Structure formats: C-alpha cells, structure tokens
Amino acid sequence: MTEKIILKDDFLKICSDLLSKGDTLLAPGQAEYIRIKDISEIILNTSALPPKTSFKSYAFPRSEPLLYYKRGKNDVQIIDINVEGKNIVVIGAKPCDAESLSIMNHLFTWDYEDEFFTARAKHFIVIGLMCSNFDEYCFCTSVGTSPVSEKGSDLFLIPLDENTFAIRIVTEKGNEFLKPYTEFLKDGNEQNSAMITKKVKFPEIAFDKDEVYEWLGNNFESPKWENIGNVCLSCAQCAFACPVCHCFDIVDEDYSYSEGRRMKNWDGCQFGHFTLHASGHNPRDLQSKRYRQRINHKFRYYVDRFGKILCTGCGRCSRGCPVSINIKEIVSNCKD
Ligand code: SF4
Ligand code: SF4
Incomplete structure (x- = not known):
C-alpha cells in the first residue's frame, strides 16, 4: 500500500x-x-x-x-x-x-x-x-x-x-x-x-461472531425467535436501509395485451408474502420464522456460502426500526 x-x-x-x-x-x-x-x-x-x-x-x-x-x-x-x-x-x-x-x-x-x-x-x-x-x-x-x-x-x-x-x-x-x-x-x-x-476510539466488540454462528446452528427452534416475531411489524425498513441486503423480485408489467416490461424490484425477507408459494402455502408464514431467516442469512448461511458475514455493523436497521428491534442486542444476547 x-x-x-x-x-x-x-x-x-x-x-x-x-x-x-x-x-x-x-x-x-x-x-x-x-x-x-x-x-x-x-x-x-x-x-x-x-x-x-x-x-x-x-x-x-x-x-x-x-x-x-x-x-x-x-x-x-x-x-x-x-x-x-x-x-x-x-x-x-x-x-x-x-x-x-x-x-x-x-x-x-x-x-x-x-x-x-x-x-x-x-x-x-x-x-x-x-x-x-x-x-x-x-x-x-x-x-x-x-x-x-x-x-x-x-x-x-x-x-x-x-x-x-x-x-x-x-x-x-x-x-x-x-x-x-x-x-x-x-x-x-x-x-x-x-x-x-x-487514537480513534473503536466500538467495543459486542459479540463473538464464531460463537453466534455456532449458536444459530443449534437453535433453529429457540423461543427467542417467537419473542422477536411478536414485536416485529414486517415492514422491512431494516432490509431497505441495509447496505448489503439484496433480496429482489422479478415481475412482468403489462402495459397492454401486446406489450410490457420485466421489472426487478427490491424485496424484503420480512414481508409476509416473500416466500408465499403459488399454491398458497408459505413456509415462512410467521414473523418469527422470517426474523430467524434474516439473522441466519446474515450470520450463518452467507458465511457458509461465501465465507463473509452479510452485515457490516452499520446499525442502520436498528436506528430506523419503528419498534426498536436492535440487531446488535439480539445477536449479542442470543446465548443468554
Ligand atoms: S425494521 Fe424493525 S419492525 Fe420493520 S421488519 Fe425490520 S425488525 Fe421488523
Ligand atoms: S447493522 Fe448489519 S444488518 Fe443492520 S443495516 Fe447495517 S449491515 Fe445491515
């Protein structure tokens, strides 16, 4: 350098x-x-x-x-x-x-x-x-x-x-x-x-990312997910504000019978319809399951697939959450 x-x-x-x-x-x-x-x-x-x-x-x-x-x-x-x-x-x-x-x-x-x-x-x-x-x-x-x-x-x-x-x-x-x-x-x-x-002051390390990875692997059915799901509004502000969330949906928009366009639009895994199947079945039918997916995706699945955490620690999702769900606290306290 x-x-x-x-x-x-x-x-x-x-x-x-x-x-x-x-x-x-x-x-x-x-x-x-x-x-x-x-x-x-x-x-x-x-x-x-x-x-x-x-x-x-x-x-x-x-x-x-x-x-x-x-x-x-x-x-x-x-x-x-x-x-x-x-x-x-x-x-x-x-x-x-x-x-x-x-x-x-x-x-x-x-x-x-x-x-x-x-x-x-x-x-x-x-x-x-x-x-x-x-x-x-x-x-x-x-x-x-x-x-x-x-x-x-x-x-x-x-x-x-x-x-x-x-x-x-x-x-x-x-x-x-x-x-x-x-x-x-x-x-x-x-x-x-x-x-x-x-001389720059760093935020204190709040959690051990490897321990969080382990905990997530062993606690898919933890009651903690239900506790969070009961509070979360499914608004997906957290995903839209996040610098690394990248869910999208593809839809065809017909202008008329004869023409239209195919659009790629931001989507969010916290929305109730995100995993809704055409059959009407929804494997993530509860907000607890959707929030569990959000945290697992960021701190376990992305690590498994790409060796990177899908989070930069910017805190935006928590600053903007209308019901004060704080990802840092949730991840820091997951084992308690
Ligand atoms: S911003 Fe808060 S209330 Fe909205 S989906 Fe995210 S965690 Fe839930
Ligand atoms: S703290 Fe992590 S999950 Fe929240 S907005 Fe920032 S990068 Fe995304």
Missing part, C-alpha cells in the same frame, strides 16, 4: 474536475448519499454517523427494467436492455458502507452473473474516509471491520489536520484513478497517519 499527502483544496479540485467530466459523485448526507452538484456540498466529516441509507441503490436500483416485450400473433419479441455503467465516485464513504458492493458481489456473481449489478459496480471508485464517531447501534468491530478499515475502498482518506489528508492507495483501480492528478500528491509517511488512526 502506498500513501500520499493531499491538501483538502486540491482534493476538491479533483472532485471539481470529475464533475466537469460528467462523472457521478456521491457523498454522505444526513438521510442518504447525495448526488453532488457542487463541490461545496462535499463535507468530509469523520464524525458523522452513517446516513439513513447506503449507496447500494446506485449499483442495485430499487426498481429497474430488465427487458421489454411485445406480443405478436404467433410470437413474442424481446427487447434487451444493455446497462452501460457510468463512473460513480463515492467521496468519503463510511468504512461500514465501503465494503458493501464487494460483499453483495458474491451473490450477484455466484451461480449466474447479474450483469445489471456488475456493469454498474465495476465503474465505482470508492474513496473511504476514516470514521471517528459511533453510537450505541454501531458494531463494525464485531463483524471484522473497524472505523479505520480500508476494506472495499479503492482509496482511503485520513485527515492529518483541517486542511490536509493522507490518501492511502488501496487498489490498482485507486492507483489508476489518481494518475491524472499526481501534481496534487506529495509522498506521505504512513507513520503519521498511523498515529492518527491509533
């Missing part, structure tokens, strides 16, 4: 150049990652908590057409859609969001490549920013990441003072990205940025 030094003003000049070239720039706002129109909107605030939603919808839109169709008398004409990825630069991604695309990439390239996701994801440049704040919902350290983690970032910023950043070059993509801007870079000294990162 190479480290360089860049003045904040020069970093903003890079952002300005990207805007003038037509690239999409995203940066964390309060509610969501906002699309930057003017560089004055770029704050680079290490103490901001994660926005209410992540930037996943820019790679995995809430709703998108997969194809259009026209029915003739004796045939159906399919009009394919070719997704053209455009450069998207995430400026100051929270470390708990930076890894989201690479975690979801396992699913979207597993048994079949979802080109709608990969065409967009490969055009992302993620510039992570050290995080210096957490609240009672954060638990990144319990799932193997941290406020200074570079996982998922192509470049990673660490403020050295108000006007200067260390910029760590994490990936080859990040290296290529910086090549036109070498005039703004000075050689850095990793020891200086390490002194800053060592």
Whole structure:
C-alpha cells in the first residue's frame, strides 16, 4: 500500500474536475448519499454517523427494467436492455458502507452473473474516509471491520489536520484513478497517519461472531425467535436501509395485451408474502420464522456460502426500526 499527502483544496479540485467530466459523485448526507452538484456540498466529516441509507441503490436500483416485450400473433419479441455503467465516485464513504458492493458481489456473481449489478459496480471508485464517531447501534468491530478499515475502498482518506489528508492507495483501480492528478500528491509517511488512526476510539466488540454462528446452528427452534416475531411489524425498513441486503423480485408489467416490461424490484425477507408459494402455502408464514431467516442469512448461511458475514455493523436497521428491534442486542444476547 502506498500513501500520499493531499491538501483538502486540491482534493476538491479533483472532485471539481470529475464533475466537469460528467462523472457521478456521491457523498454522505444526513438521510442518504447525495448526488453532488457542487463541490461545496462535499463535507468530509469523520464524525458523522452513517446516513439513513447506503449507496447500494446506485449499483442495485430499487426498481429497474430488465427487458421489454411485445406480443405478436404467433410470437413474442424481446427487447434487451444493455446497462452501460457510468463512473460513480463515492467521496468519503463510511468504512461500514465501503465494503458493501464487494460483499453483495458474491451473490450477484455466484451461480449466474447479474450483469445489471456488475456493469454498474465495476465503474465505482470508492474513496473511504476514516470514521471517528459511533453510537450505541454501531458494531463494525464485531463483524471484522473497524472505523479505520480500508476494506472495499479503492482509496482511503485520513485527515492529518483541517486542511490536509493522507490518501492511502488501496487498489490498482485507486492507483489508476489518481494518475491524472499526481501534481496534487506529495509522498506521505504512513507513520503519521498511523498515529492518527491509533487514537480513534473503536466500538467495543459486542459479540463473538464464531460463537453466534455456532449458536444459530443449534437453535433453529429457540423461543427467542417467537419473542422477536411478536414485536416485529414486517415492514422491512431494516432490509431497505441495509447496505448489503439484496433480496429482489422479478415481475412482468403489462402495459397492454401486446406489450410490457420485466421489472426487478427490491424485496424484503420480512414481508409476509416473500416466500408465499403459488399454491398458497408459505413456509415462512410467521414473523418469527422470517426474523430467524434474516439473522441466519446474515450470520450463518452467507458465511457458509461465501465465507463473509452479510452485515457490516452499520446499525442502520436498528436506528430506523419503528419498534426498536436492535440487531446488535439480539445477536449479542442470543446465548443468554
Ligand atoms: S425494521 Fe424493525 S419492525 Fe420493520 S421488519 Fe425490520 S425488525 Fe421488523
Ligand atoms: S444488518 Fe443492520 S447493522 Fe448489519 S449491515 Fe445491515 S443495516 Fe447495517
């Protein structure tokens, strides 16, 4: 890993150049990652908590057409859609969001490549920013990441003072990205940025992820699931806010008898109809079963399949839950 030094003003000049070239720039706002129109909107605030939603919808839109169709008398004409990825630069991604695309990439390239996701994801440049704040919902350290983690970032910023950043070059993509801007870079000294990162307070580790994995394997029928199911409203806010939840549904929308389109829409495993079969049978007919699925998927099944926890510890699902269901508490207390 190479480290360089860049003045904040020069970093903003890079952002300005990207805007003038037509690239999409995203940066964390309060509610969501906002699309930057003017560089004055770029704050680079290490103490901001994660926005209410992540930037996943820019790679995995809430709703998108997969194809259009026209029915003739004796045939159906399919009009394919070719997704053209455009450069998207995430400026100051929270470390708990930076890894989201690479975690979801396992699913979207597993048994079949979802080109709608990969065409967009490969055009992302993620510039992570050290995080210096957490609240009672954060638990990144319990799932193997941290406020200074570079996982998922192509470049990673660490403020050295108000006007200067260390910029760590994490990936080859990040290296290529910086090549036109070498005039703004000075050689850095990793020891200086390490002194800053060592002072960052981390959320205490709340649970042992391997013990949680074991517990889930032995407690499919635990009464705890019913206790949670009795409270949960099945609203799926938790899934929609989550940077790595990726359930979707595919439906055909007829405009008329002769034409329509096939849509891919976000879905959520907490919805009662999510596993409803055409026969009317629903294997997850109770909210207790649906919440059990959510936790098992994140902390056991995804680990079995891809060796990764499907959670970055961002705490969004708990911050936004209308009935204060707190995933960190549930997982931390599962054995009690
Ligand atoms: S946000 Fe809360 S109430 Fe809504 S589905 Fe998730 S856990 Fe249940
Ligand atoms: S499950 Fe909750 S804490 Fe984990 S990544 Fe999703 S929103 Fe964040």
